[in-house]
Amino acid sequence: METKKSTFALFFYINRTRKDKEGRCPVYLRISVNGTQTAVSIKRSISPENWNKQGFPKGKSDESKDLNNYINILRNKLFTIQEELILKENFITADMFRMSLFGTNTDKGTTLKELLQERINLEKNLYEKGGKSISVYLCYCQFH
DSSP states (O other): OOOOOOOEEEEEEEOTTSOOTTSOEEEEEEEEETTEEEEEEEEEEEOGGGBOTTSSBOSSSHHHHHHHHHHHHHHHHHHHHHHHHHHHOSSOOHHHHHHHHTTOOOOOOOOHHHHHHHHHHHHHHHHHTTSSOHHHHHHHHTTO
16 A cells, blocks of 8 residues: 655744733644644743744743753644554544644544545435435435
């Protein structure tokens, strides 16, 4: 089975509109795969003065060093996840990265064939109950 190449990008940013009581902003990770994006909080925050526009903590404060180390750990983990997903899956989505990163990847994904079969079964049930015409049901069946 041929694996299609995927574009993959990571970008860390802060949400300046959600400051906490101490004026610190939460840090988010945006994962982009083939133009589809998902964003997730990395459960860390930083003072806006210690964040640069390139997506990294700036300065030599302990806060910046700790966050920089954590971001590097996440980056490395995501590249490992990318390699694993490429080996296991025929396609990769941004949500697959998010779920794998935080250990919630219990969904194995649904193939197009499975989705179409579900739709055919739905249309068949609707036809049998008199809710749809035979032509709609047959239209779905011809693609299976």
